[in-house]
Amino acid sequence: MTPGTLTGSAPATAPVPPLAARAASVGSSPVREILALTERPEVISFAGGLPAPELFDSGGIRAAYDRVLTEEPRRVLQYSTTEGDPALRAAVAGRLADRGLPTDPRALLVTTGSQQALTLLATALLEPGDTVLVEDPTYLAALQCFGFAGARVVPVRCDEDGVDPGALAEAVERERPKLLYLVPTFQNPTGRTLPLARRQEVAEIAARDGLWLLEDDPYGELRFEGASVPWLASLPRAADRTVLLGSFSKVMAPGVRLGWLRAPTALLGACVVAKQSLDLHCSTVDQAAAARYLADSDLDAHLTRVRESYRRRRDALVDGLAAALPDGSTWNRPEGGMFVWARLPEGYDATSLLREAVAHDVAYVPGAPFFAGPPDHAALRLSFTTHTPAEISEGLNRLGPALRTAAG
Known part of the structure; x- marks a missing residue:
C-alpha cells in the first residue's frame, strides 16, 4: 500500500497549472460572436468586415x-x-x-x-x-x-x-x-x-x-x-x-x-x-x-470593378440611413474602405438593441467593443461591402422597425 492512501481508494489527482494570466485577461472578439448570430441565410448582415465574395477573381x-x-x-x-x-x-x-x-x-x-x-x-x-x-x-x-x-x-x-x-x-x-x-x-x-x-x-x-x-x-x-x-x-x-x-x-x-x-x-x-x-x-x-x-492578371483593373461596386453599395447604405435610424442619429460618408460609423441619439444602447435587430433578420456591430477607453454605447459600425444595393435597401427596411420596436 502506498503511504498516505487508503486501501481501495483512488489516488489523489492534482489540478493542472492555470492558464497564463494574459489568456485569462483577453476576451474573445465580440464581433466574431455577433457573426455567429447572423449565420442564418435570411439575415442581412451589416456586421462583418468581409469583402464581397461574388467579386473575387x-x-x-x-x-x-x-x-x-x-x-x-x-x-x-x-x-x-x-x-x-x-x-x-x-x-x-x-x-x-x-x-x-x-x-x-x-x-x-x-x-x-x-x-x-x-x-x-x-x-x-x-x-x-x-x-x-x-x-x-x-x-x-x-x-x-x-x-x-x-x-x-x-x-x-x-x-x-x-x-x-x-x-x-x-x-x-x-x-x-x-x-x-x-x-x-x-x-x-x-x-x-x-x-x-x-x-x-x-x-x-x-x-x-x-x-x-x-x-x-x-x-x-x-x-x-x-x-x-x-x-x-x-x-x-x-x-x-x-x-x-x-x-x-x-x-x-x-x-x-x-x-x-x-x-x-x-x-x-x-x-x-x-x-x-x-x-x-x-x-x-x-x-x-x-x-x-x-x-x-491585372489587379488594378480588378480593383476598379471592386471600387465601383463598393461605391454603389456605400451610397445605398448612406442614402438609406435617414429613414432607418431614429431621428437625431448621425453618420459619416467615407470616401472608401468598407465601413460607415453611425451614432444613435442619447439614451440608445446599440448593444442591447442588437438582439431585436437579429430577430428582424438584420444585424450590425455595436461600437462599444472598439473603444479602449469608456465606450460609446450609442455607436454602431455598418459594413456595406457584402450586399447588393437592393439587399442593403431591404436590410435597412428591416432595421428601422427593429430599432423602433426595441426603443418603444
Missing part, C-alpha cells in the same frame, strides 16, 4: 494556382524561406513604389495576413507593461493583440478626422509610450481618413518624442472618391520609425491569408525571428500563386 486565382503547380510543383510544395517568396516581395515592392513609396523588397516580410504582422510586431517591440497608444475607437483585434503582449493600451481622443494631434501630444508627454498604432486610411471601425496635415503632425510628434508608428493599411486601395493621402511611412520625419502593414485580403481574397509588413532593418530582422518561432514561413504554394496572379 476566382478564375484568375485558380489559373495562378494551376500554373505554379504545373510548372514548379517541387518548389511550391516544399518548405521556403521565412522572409517570403522573392517574386511576391518584389511585386509588393513594385506596387508600393507605383503608389509613391519606393521600397526595397528586402524591407518586406510576408505574413499570414496583416493580423500576424501585428502579433510579430508586438512580440518584437513590446515588453509587459509597455504603453501603446491607439485611436479611440480602434481595430478590435489590435486591442486583443496588444493585450496578449501584456501592454498597457491607452486611447487617444479622436474626432471626425481621426486622431487629434493635440490630444496625441498630451498623451505622449503623459504616458511616454513605445508605440502608436493607427489605421489612418478608411479606419476600422469608423471609415475615417486622417488628413495630410494631421499625418505630418503625427510624424513630427513621433520624431520629436521618440516612438514607433504602426501604420495599418488594409483598406488603402479601396478608395472610390477623393484624393489619395500619402502614407505616414512616406513622410520624411516618420520614415525611420514607421512600420507599414498591408494585406491581400481586401484586394485579392481573405482565404489566401497573405499580408506583409515593411519595416526598418533591425525591427524587420526581429520580426523574422519571431515568425520562425511561430510558423517558419507562410504557405509556399499560396505565396507562389499570389506572385503569379500579380504577374499574369
Whole structure:
C-alpha cells in the first residue's frame, strides 16, 4: 500500500497549472460572436468586415494556382524561406513604389495576413507593461493583440478626422509610450481618413518624442472618391520609425491569408525571428500563386470593378440611413474602405438593441467593443461591402422597425 492512501481508494489527482494570466485577461472578439448570430441565410448582415465574395477573381486565382503547380510543383510544395517568396516581395515592392513609396523588397516580410504582422510586431517591440497608444475607437483585434503582449493600451481622443494631434501630444508627454498604432486610411471601425496635415503632425510628434508608428493599411486601395493621402511611412520625419502593414485580403481574397509588413532593418530582422518561432514561413504554394496572379492578371483593373461596386453599395447604405435610424442619429460618408460609423441619439444602447435587430433578420456591430477607453454605447459600425444595393435597401427596411420596436 502506498503511504498516505487508503486501501481501495483512488489516488489523489492534482489540478493542472492555470492558464497564463494574459489568456485569462483577453476576451474573445465580440464581433466574431455577433457573426455567429447572423449565420442564418435570411439575415442581412451589416456586421462583418468581409469583402464581397461574388467579386473575387476566382478564375484568375485558380489559373495562378494551376500554373505554379504545373510548372514548379517541387518548389511550391516544399518548405521556403521565412522572409517570403522573392517574386511576391518584389511585386509588393513594385506596387508600393507605383503608389509613391519606393521600397526595397528586402524591407518586406510576408505574413499570414496583416493580423500576424501585428502579433510579430508586438512580440518584437513590446515588453509587459509597455504603453501603446491607439485611436479611440480602434481595430478590435489590435486591442486583443496588444493585450496578449501584456501592454498597457491607452486611447487617444479622436474626432471626425481621426486622431487629434493635440490630444496625441498630451498623451505622449503623459504616458511616454513605445508605440502608436493607427489605421489612418478608411479606419476600422469608423471609415475615417486622417488628413495630410494631421499625418505630418503625427510624424513630427513621433520624431520629436521618440516612438514607433504602426501604420495599418488594409483598406488603402479601396478608395472610390477623393484624393489619395500619402502614407505616414512616406513622410520624411516618420520614415525611420514607421512600420507599414498591408494585406491581400481586401484586394485579392481573405482565404489566401497573405499580408506583409515593411519595416526598418533591425525591427524587420526581429520580426523574422519571431515568425520562425511561430510558423517558419507562410504557405509556399499560396505565396507562389499570389506572385503569379500579380504577374499574369491585372489587379488594378480588378480593383476598379471592386471600387465601383463598393461605391454603389456605400451610397445605398448612406442614402438609406435617414429613414432607418431614429431621428437625431448621425453618420459619416467615407470616401472608401468598407465601413460607415453611425451614432444613435442619447439614451440608445446599440448593444442591447442588437438582439431585436437579429430577430428582424438584420444585424450590425455595436461600437462599444472598439473603444479602449469608456465606450460609446450609442455607436454602431455598418459594413456595406457584402450586399447588393437592393439587399442593403431591404436590410435597412428591416432595421428601422427593429430599432423602433426595441426603443418603444
